[in-house]
Structure formats: C-alpha cells, structure tokens
Amino acid sequence: MEPTALTTERLLVRPYVPADVPEVHAACQDPGIQRWIPVPVPYRRDDAEIFVTEKTPAGWQDDSEYNFAVRLKADGLGGEGPLGGEGLGGEGPLVAAVGLVPRGTDAHEIGYWAVAAHRGRGYTAEAVLAVARWAFTEAGCVRLVWRAGTGNTASRAVAEKAGFRIEGVARAGMEHRGTLRDCRVGALLPSDLGLPSRLPYLPTPEPAAVSAGS
Template sequence: MTAPLLTTRLLTPRLVLDQPGEADIPDVLDACQDAETRAWVPLPLPYTRESAEFFVRSYCPHGLASHRYTVWALHLSTGGRMLGALEVRRDERAGSASLGCWSGPWARGRGYMREALVAVTRHALDPHGLGFDRLNWEYVPGNESSRRLAEAAGFTFAEGIRTVVELHGERREARVGTLRRDDVGL
C-alpha cells in the first residue's frame, strides 16, 4: 500500500526541500508573476499576493490533509529565497503519481530543479518513502526545458503517448513520460 503523502524534509548536496512557509509568500508571488512561469503553469491570472497566500496557507496544507498531493519548496542549504516548488500528486491509478514544478527566474539554469527532482523521485519511488511504483511527467510541446528536466531525472517519453491538459482555458495536447521504481533500482 502506498504511504500517505507527507512533506518529508529532503536534503541534497545544495538544497533543503520542505513545506512552503509564510516567509516564502513573496517569492511565490514573484515566481508566479513571471511570464515564463505563467506560460506553462496553470495559475490564476492575474496572480496576486492573495494567490500566493492561498498557495502557502491553504493549497499546500490541503494536499497533505487530503493525502492527494504534497508540495516541496526548494531552498539553498545556506538559506535565502525560495527557488521553486515541486509537487507530487497521487493519480487515480493505484501505485502511480504525477509530478509538476516551477522555478523562480532567479533560480533557472543552475541545476537546482534537477537536483530536487532526482531527490523527490527517489523518495516517491522508494518503498520506505512514498512507495509509488510509477511516476508520470506531462509537458506541453514548446516547453522543451520541462522535457529536458524530466529526461535528466530519468523519465522516458515513448512516441505516441499523449494526453490532454487544460492550460489557461485551452485544451492542449501534452506528452507523457514515465519513471518506474525498477528504472532507478529501488
């Protein structure tokens, strides 16, 4: 049986991943007002301070309470701004979950999200962690940085496997990648 979704603190060589907190609200606001983030993440528009407060105070805690999803905030182990967020969402299919993320523009191109994604995927697939058998990653064609990030963490994209996602009121075709427990040797 899959474990309840909990925000377990995860440590990597450079990062601390934990539940977003009050101090992260200004960074959530800045990142979610960024044009690149808004282009690929289904966010409320306009994204306001109240939106960021809702994300930290309601959305993240609700995911934990409902056991449906969990969100990690990325911070450098030396402190500073929130670099981004990474979410694991339980799928309808038993034993599987989907992942999604965003990075603040001040954190892009430094490998932070890749480092965090590797840690979260290992934790999510570990039988002593979240215990999922399979993880899914969806990206909308055009967002090639999302695909490269997923591939760097071990996800594979088979030709022809697609789904439809809602992005800013439009139905868009998305490619689906997978990562299985066996793929990472757990």
C-alpha cells in the same frame, strides 16, 4: 501524509511555510511560468497566501497532493538574483517548486517550475530526483508520470536530466486555461533509480534480432 522535508547536496526540499509567500508571489509574476503552469493570472499576493497557507497543508493532510518549496542551503553557491538571496533563517533563496499528485493507487504525477533568476544550474532536476526517490520509497509510487505541453522544451530537459523516459505525445492530453492541448508524456520507474518496486514489473521483451539469412 506527515509533511516531509528532504535534502540534497545543494538544496532543502520542504513543505511550504508562511514566510515563503513573498518569494512565491514574486516568482509567479514570470511570464514563462504563467505560460505553462496553471497559476492564476494575474498572480496576486492573495493567490500565493492561499497556495502556501491553505492548499498546501490541506494536500498533505488529505493526501491529494504534496507540494515542496525548493531552497538553496545557506551555504549554497546559487548567488543572488532579482528576487533577493537572503531567504529564511538558515536557508538560501527559493529556486524552484515541485508538486506531486497521486493518480490512482500506483502512479503519481510530478510537476515543477523554476525561479527565473536561478535557472540553468540543475536545481530543479536535483529536486525532482529527491522527490522521486521519496515517492518511490515512502509514498507507495510505482510509476512517476511527467506531462508538459509539446512546446515546453525546458520542462522536457529537466525531466530527461532527472532520468524520465519520454514515451510519446498524447493528443488533447492536458487542459490549460480552458483549452485541450497536446502534451508530451514521460515516466520514471523505481528501477530507473536502482530502487525496488512495491509491485513486480514485467517489461515488454526487446524484439528478437533478425538474422542475416532470414
């Protein structure tokens, strides 16, 4: 897949470039990210460099994963936090990250994290929606899956804000740091966003209403 940049009202959602390394490194020092996201701990500068300059380009090249840096537009209203706010030329600061992984021929799984200084402003959900639309219209996705540990209420809030329907809890549904954990699972379909699907979808009929006399 050719690396693709997306835009929203407030954000630039684009593949990583080497200049992103310092902010990725700083963001991943956050204990909240390290608790839920499978990043190396401790997270060193080398880890950020490998992710940005090696893993991300390789993922786009072999279609194994598509990683996006999420930055405010230069005129965004996000303000500055402890990580600084200057960003790159013509761009504001890094506010989040979104990743998309193909799972078979039809489904993709989405994951994300938010920079601590920029949480609570809806940036991550806005970026997730942009990536979801791209996945449905350009990447052949017909079902977008979200998973997160059952205690990760912030991730669930983002998923629900982006329109995901929570489908249940999968026992031992994800591995994190060598341990299987229960996780919540949700999904977003093209039809949820008013988009056509590459394959037809026949949902389960709603149960017939029981009449008062039955």
